[in-house]
Amino acid sequence: MTLFGARQATLMLAALALTGFMYMYYHTDFIQTFEYLQSNTECACRFCMSMEGDDPWFTQRYKPSIQPLLTKKNSALTKEVYNWWQSLQYASHRANYTAVIEKLFKLFPDNAQYTDAGPDRCRTCAVVGNSGNILGSHYGNLIDSHDFVLRMNRAPTKGFEKDVGSKTTHRIIYPESAVDVDNSTHLVLFAFKTLDLQWLISAFTTKDITQTYTRVRPTIQANRDKVMVLHPAFMKYVHESWLQKHGGYPSTGFLTLALALHICDEVNVFGFGADKNGNWHHYFEAIRSNYHTGLHGGNFEYDTALQLFTKNKIQMFRGW
CATH class of the missing domain: 1.20.5 (Single alpha-helices involved in coiled-coils or other helix-helix interfaces)
Structure with a gap:
């Protein structure tokens, strides 16, 4: 060589x-x-709502450690939370909170829910609002494909299945919006006052509470083993962290969206906001009243939801 x-x-x-x-x-x-x-994957979904190295706007608002649902173990309220929650109530509606909690968890499940988050879980949520913009959308099958389908107040599915679906896993109510649910559905009470907790107890026992600030149903049909209550501290967190104290307190719709952010890995929102003509009305009402936000910071809530959408934290389906 x-x-x-x-x-x-x-x-x-x-x-x-x-x-x-x-x-x-x-x-x-x-x-x-x-x-x-x-x-370091946060969940097993194709897209995970919460991820490592998240957007600063999101991480400033989203507190993963907060518990959204009330249990006997976490029911003790700090002075700040108690005073804020009491400020929402009529003076005549106040009662001994501790005594009410004792009665509450003798009747209903007292265990932490949805604490199994991790890299092997993929739980999808459809938050179905009541906006008229969902009419004609044909979203029904898409909504029903989710693991959890959260609906609010008296919003019906019968007759609207093609647009809103037929599946309901969680029905969000307060006493003044109560509706019967089947045995497979979780009844989720958003309690804005101690009397709401008392009403829930009464509805399954004595049935003697028929009046809050208006007449309410004395009883409802629901599975006692699937009853849940939103934590007052979670309401305060949503009002302060997400809504920056806009409005007197959060709306049921925005609280439901915030709940979904904490119990699901993917969150898709349907039927929020105005219709294509800029009107705010319910899809199930023949007479289309234009609803105002009242005590809620409706415009700020919707803008916050849009921010979540633009930052790819949720998907919004508006039907038009």
Whole structure:
């Protein structure tokens, strides 16, 4: 072998060795990087609502440690939470909160719910609002494909299945908007006053509470083992962290959206906002009254929902 040939062979061997080393290095690095990304995935969905290295606007508002649902164990309220919650109530509606809680959890489930979040879970939520913009949307099958379908107040499905679907896993109510639900549906009470908790107890026992600030149903049909109550501290958190104290307190719709952000990995929103003509009305009402936001910061709530949409935290389906 000539000197040139020996040198060429040596260089080739060195190049092959270096190539092999670099391949092993980068291949190992790629595998480690892939495994790292896999181990840091927040959920098993194609898209996870909450992710590592999230947007500062979102992380400033979203507090993953807060418990959205009330249990006996977490029922003690701080002075700040208690005073805020009491401020929503009529003076005549106030009662001994601790005594009411004792009665409440003798009747209804007292266990933490939806605490199984992790890289193996993919739970999808459809939050179905009552806006007239959902009419003619043909979203029914899409809505029913979700794991959880959350509906609010008396919003019906019968006769509107093509647009709103037929599945309901969680029905959000307060005493003044109560509606019967079937045995497979979770009844979720948003209690804006202690009397609301008392009404819930009464509705399943004595049936003697028939009046709050207006007449209410003395009883409802629901599965006692599927009753849940939104935590007052969660309401305050939504009002202050998400809504920056706009309005007197959050609307049922925005509270439901916030609840979905905390119990699901993917959140899709249907039937929120005005219709294509700028009118705010319910899809199930023949006479289309134009609803005002009242005590709620409706415009700010909707703008906040739009921010969640633009930051890819939720998807909004508006039907038009």
